[in-house]
Amino acid sequence: MDLGATNTKMVVLHDDGETLRIDRIPAMPTAGGDGHDAVIARLITACEEHNAAHGPLAGLGVGTPGLFDADGVVTLFTNLPGQWKGVRLRERLTEAVRLPVTLINDARAFTLAEGTIGAGSGCSVLVCMTLGTGIGGGVMIDGEPFFGATGVAGEIAHQTVNPGGPVCGCGNQGCAEPMARADVLCATAGQDTVEAVFAGLAEDDARCIEAVRTAATYLGIALANAITLIGPERIVLGGGVMAAGDAILGPIREATYRHVTLVPHQDVQIVPAALGSEAGAIGAALAARSAATS
Ligand SMILES: [Zn+2]
Numbered sequence: 001m002d003l004g005a006t007n008t009k010m011v012v013l014h015d016d017g018e019t020l021r022i023d024r025i026p027a028m029p030t031a032g033g034d035g036h037d038a039v040i041a042r043l044i045t046a047c048e049e050h051n052a053a054h055g056p057l058a059g060l061g062v063g064t065p066g067l068f069d070a071d072g073v074v075t076l077f078t079n080l081p082g083q084w085k086g087v088r089l090r091e092r093l094t095e096a097v098r099l100p101v102t103l104i105n106d107a108r109a110f111t112l113a114e115g116t117i118g119a120g121s122g123c124s125v126l127v128c129m130t131l132g133t134g135i136g137g138g139v140m141i142d143g144e145p146f147f148g149a150t151g152v153a154g155e156i157a158h159q160t161v162n163p164g165g166p167v168c169g170c171g172n173q174g175c176a177e178p179m180a181r182a183d184v185l186c187a188t189a190g191q192d193t194v195e196a197v198f199a200g201l202a203e204d205d206a207r208c209i210e211a212v213r214t215a216a217t218y219l220g221i222a223l224a225n226a227i228t229l230i231g232p233e234r235i236v237l238g239g240g241v242m243a244a245g246d247a248i249l250g251p252i253r254e255a256t257y258r259h260v261t262l263v264p265h266q267d268v269q270i271v272p273a274a275l276g277s278e279a280g281a282i283g284a285a286l287a288a289r290s291a292a293t294s
Pocket residue numbers: 157158159168169170171172175176177
């Protein structure tokens with residue numbers, strides 16, 4: 001499951017030891033405004049239904065829109081309403097569904113999916129970034145997600161890229177996220193939607209051109225820092241904003257390479273994601289599979 005701000009996406013991952021098969025299940029509205037208890041109850045009901053239909057499931061993986069501690073207690077969900085901080089999410093799900101439950105941050109789940117069967121498969125060192133309502137990130141090293149000693153490594157958009165910039169939802173000032181997330185891009189361009197921003201860009205609208213250039217510049221700084229620090233062979237970009245294709249990919253590539261001086265640009269590919277909007281749910285299922293087989 002991928003617990004998103006708007007919808008919760010679901011897949012069932014079948015692993016017969018040789019091949020992986022993915023069954024996509026229709027998404028359900030998250031309806032976060034109902035509060036965390038109602039959202040958790042819906043996750044439990046959906047899991048029980050699919051356990052009955054496809055079961056027995058070996059485990060449940062849940063991609064979360066934020067961070068949790070080693071005990072599966074929520075520490076920061078930025079894009080879901082309600083009182084999530086302090087909720088013992090993993091314990092509550094485990095007790096209700098009676099399956100091993102694995103939590104993974106949604107962007108790390110996206111990274112795991114793209115790095116295992118998507119646009120980043122086969123890479124020894126991979127960096128991923130999702131561009132949307134928020135901006136997520138993740139790192140894989142030698143085919144495994146890398147969480148660091150702190151458990152939150154890979155938060156690429158919470159690097160400081162503009163010390164005088166706005167305060168971020170994480171509390172830091174000048175992160176890449178508040179410089180480039182979708183609503184900020186729209187506000188800077190004077191447009192209501194991301195689609196309108198890129199339509200304006202295609203029509204040479206000066207504000208839209210400047211808004212895309214500014215967002216790409218700060219994202220490029222964040223990606224260039226990642227290249228310098230961990231040396232990925234590929235960077236995979238996904239999320240709703242990437243629907244604009246080369247109109248956003250091109251400026252991000254240009255801005256990134258402008259700040260990379262230590263390695264030839266052709267040594268680091270920057271490519272679009274391959275798995276579509278279910279990548280997070282697939283990654284959560286892969287994380288649950290890893291937990292079940294380790
Ligand atoms: Zn931040």
